[in-house]
Amino acid sequence: xxxxxxxxxxxxxxxxxxxxxxxxxxxxxxxxxxxxxxxxxxxxxxxxxxxxxxxxxxxxxxxxxxxxxxxxxxxxxxxxxxxxxxxxxxxxxxxxxxxxxxxxxxxxxxxxxxxxxxxxxxxxxxxxxxxxxxxxxxxxxxxxxxxxxxxxxxxxxxxxxxxxxxxxxxxxxxxxxxxxxxxxxxxxxxxxxxxxxxxxxxxxxxxxxxxxxxxxxxxxxxxxxxxxxxxxxxxxxxxxxxxxxxxxxxxxxxxxxxxxxxxxxxxxxxxxxxxxxxxxxxxxxxxxxxxxxxxxxxxxxxxxxxxxxxxxxxxxxxxxxxxxxxxxxxxxxxxxxxxxxxxxxxxxxxxxxxxxxxxxxxxxxxxxxxxxxxxxxxxxxxxxxxxxxxxxxxxxxxxxxxxxxxxxxxxxxxxxxxxxxxxxxxxxxxxxxxxxxxxxxxxxxxxxxxxxxxxxxxxxxxxxxxxxxxxxxxx
Ligand code: FAD
Ligand code: NAI
Numbered sequence: 001x002x003x004x005x006x007x008x009x010x011x012x013x014x015x016x017x018x019x020x021x022x023x024x025x026x027x028x029x030x031x032x033x034x035x036x037x038x039x040x041x042x043x044x045x046x047x048x049x050x051x052x053x054x055x056x057x058x059x060x061x062x063x064x065x066x067x068x069x070x071x072x073x074x075x076x077x078x079x080x081x082x083x084x085x086x087x088x089x090x091x092x093x094x095x096x097x098x099x100x101x102x103x104x105x106x107x108x109x110x111x112x113x114x115x116x117x118x119x120x121x122x123x124x125x126x127x128x129x130x131x132x133x134x135x136x137x138x139x140x141x142x143x144x145x146x147x148x149x150x151x152x153x154x155x156x157x158x159x160x161x162x163x164x165x166x167x168x169x170x171x172x173x174x175x176x177x178x179x180x181x182x183x184x185x186x187x188x189x190x191x192x193x194x195x196x197x198x199x200x201x202x203x204x205x206x207x208x209x210x211x212x213x214x215x216x217x218x219x220x221x222x223x224x225x226x227x228x229x230x231x232x233x234x235x236x237x238x239x240x241x242x243x244x245x246x247x248x249x250x251x252x253x254x255x256x257x258x259x260x261x262x263x264x265x266x267x268x269x270x271x272x273x274x275x276x277x278x279x280x281x282x283x284x285x286x287x288x289x290x291x292x293x294x295x296x297x298x299x300x301x302x303x304x305x306x307x308x309x310x311x312x313x314x315x316x317x318x319x320x321x322x323x324x325x326x327x328x329x330x331x332x333x334x335x336x337x338x339x340x341x342x343x344x345x346x347x348x349x350x351x352x353x354x355x356x357x358x359x360x361x362x363x364x365x366x367x368x369x370x371x372x373x374x375x376x377x378x379x380x381x382x383x384x385x386x387x388x389x390x391x392x393x394x395x396x397x398x399x400x401x402x403x404x405x406x407x408x409x410x411x412x413x414x415x416x417x418x419x420x421x422x423x424x425x426x427x428x429x430x431x432x433x434x435x436x437x438x439x440x441x442x443x444x445x446x447x448x449x450x451x452x453x454x455x456x457x458x459x460x461x462x463x464x465x466x467x468x469x470x471x472x473x474x475x
Pocket of ligand 2: 160189190191192193194195197212213214215245247278279280281282327328329358359360361
């Protein structure tokens with residue numbers, strides 16, 4: 001007989017492990033299955049985010065930023081640092097330690113919340129009165145059953161057709177996060193979030209970095225003014241970004257990788273690099289789930305089809321995170337996980353997609369919430385804009401990081417905040433105030449009238465809100 005649970009979660013990434021914990025908090029008997037293995041073959045819950053995504057990328061961004069500061073910015077503070085060098089092996093080992101702390105943290109949280117963890121691949125077997133029977137193929141196979149199942153199996157990197165990842169020369173996010181030595185020349189396909197974050201890491205460490213982007217515009221989903229400012233900063237840092245290219249044949253050999261491409265002008269070009277990172281988006285992951293066995297419906301992209309409440313076509317089966325529609329972000333997956341657990345408990349779980357923030361952890365950081373100026377124009381919304389440069393912010397000057405600005409977009413009539421866009425220092429932290437404000441349907445004036453600590457970067461947020469009414473105090 002299958003071991004019986006109220007809720008079985010498949011996948012322990014941010015969508016799955018958070019759903020499992022919330023369901024357990026609500027009094028359910030919960031199992032969570034995850035197949036990720038650490039180097040020793042043991043369990044490594046946390047999914048893409050913890051193992052080969054958010055956490056390790058931020059660890060490497062931090063290490064490489066320290067290195068960059070030591071080489072380029074210490075001197076202006078009067079600090080002489082001679083012979084600064086980077087031990088890549090140590091940097092990667094530190095990153096691995098950070099990852100392991102997070103893996104262990106999740107295992108501890110499962111224990112604390114009495115979530116039963118199963119290490120192995122989960123696949124649907126059948127459904128009957130006991131609910132859905134899920135086989136866990138691990139060190140030993142066993143089958144468990146759940147009245148409710150939450151599928152949170154995440155996503156995997158999309159490869160270029162005909163060029164599979166070998167993780168030696170042609171790298172996905174996985175290989176990109178464990179390059180053993182700084183490549184002399186690094187190529188990236190795709191100037192999206194991963195391309196820019198990973199390109200920044202290896203550029204700061206001394207690689208010559210070229211990014212080939214298919215679209216003719218840089219960061220098309222980002223507010224145009226922000227994208228322009230970021231492009232200027234990245235180019236100044238020495239990141240070569242070629243837009244509007246068409247990537248052709250990719251050949252790997254002993255000497256590295258050769259990428260044939262057509263430039264925006266239509267000229268045949270080739271890029272010779274030691275390593276190539278392909279970061280052209282991700283695909284939903286349903287491999288081995290045996291979805292067809294129980295009739296779980298997928299859409300044309302291979303994502304699990306869900307409604308606004310994350311309900312699939314099967315009663316009692318839910319899906320959250322990267323494996324369903326919507327932005328592929330850890331915090332979006334988490335919000336959906338919490339909401340689904342609450343819906344199973346008969347509560348009114350809710351996710352507000354209009355206030356999901358985006359952050360790109362480059363230098364300068366880029367963060368936004370709500371609509372861009374180009375979206376408001378396309379939607380025919382009458383709006384007011386106000387922005388404030390970090391150059392006029394005392395804390396930014398003291399930090400020595402004055403690139404960028406905060407920009408507010410507010411409804412022309414009601415002054416309700418419709419979007420906030422930040423490019424500059426600590427944008428990732430500053431954006432939270434805008435998220436809270438939009439969640440509470442605040443007006444730009446509300447932010448302008450709130451007392452902000454001095455000196456702080458958040459004063460730039462207050463000033464940008466004041467700028468909507470054309471009454472900045474420090475600019
Ligand atoms: P995942 O994290 O992919 O987890 C799915 C889990 O399910 C995995 O552990 C997988 O092994 C397991 N699994 C799959 N199938 C089965 C099965 N059949 N049986 C058992 N287990 C299974 N997002 C951010 O918000 N901020 C960031 O800074 C950020 N940085 C990123 C950097 C990189 C390099 C990458 C690649 C992604 C980044 N993301 C970031 C995106 C983020 O990682 C994903 O949006 C997030 O991990 C999605 O969570 P999830 O729970 O849906 O899936
Ligand atoms: P992405 O969607 O951000 O960017 C992919 C880029 O590749 C786009 O600019 C696209 O136009 C380009 N592209 C696609 N096909 C191409 C081709 N054949 N030739 C040249 N260019 C091509 O995807 P990315 O960077 O792979 O990241 C995947 C997802 O992971 C992101 O969308 C995001 O959801 C998540 N992520 C989030 C991070 C964060 O929140 N800070 C960090 C990293 C990833």
